[in-house]
Amino acid sequence: MKQRLASTIDYVKSFKAGAVRRRRRQGRHLPAGPNKSITVTGQQFLNSFSFPNFYFHAATTHGILRHNGVEIGKRDFLGVS
Numbered sequence: 001m002k003q004r005l006a007s008t009i010d011y012v013k014s015f016k017a018g019a020v021r022r023r024r025r026q027g028r029h030l031p032a033g034p035n036k037s038i039t040v041t042g043q044q045f046l047n048s049f050s051f052p053n054f055y056f057h058a059a060t061t062h063g064i065l066r067h068n069g070v071e072i073g074k075r076d077f078l079g080v081s
Contacts, residue, residue: 027039030049040048062077 023042032038
């Protein structure tokens with residue numbers, strides 16, 4: 001896991017700031033059901049899909065860990081413990 005995180009961090013560091021800013025405004029086509037697609041900007045995708053998806057999985061993982069007896073609290077979820 002640590003190796004995979006390190007390679008991901010290296011990959012993200014390779015991005016150029018200007019390219020990221022351009023992609024944020026470009027439209028992307030995403031599947032939205034059979035024979036349908038929607039077009040969203042990078043910023044819309046981040047705000048309406050990526051962030052909610054990330055927090056859903058983080059909260060679900062937190063709940064599963066607590067259910068299985070791991071002593072973990074809200075401060076751990078927030079990363080301030």
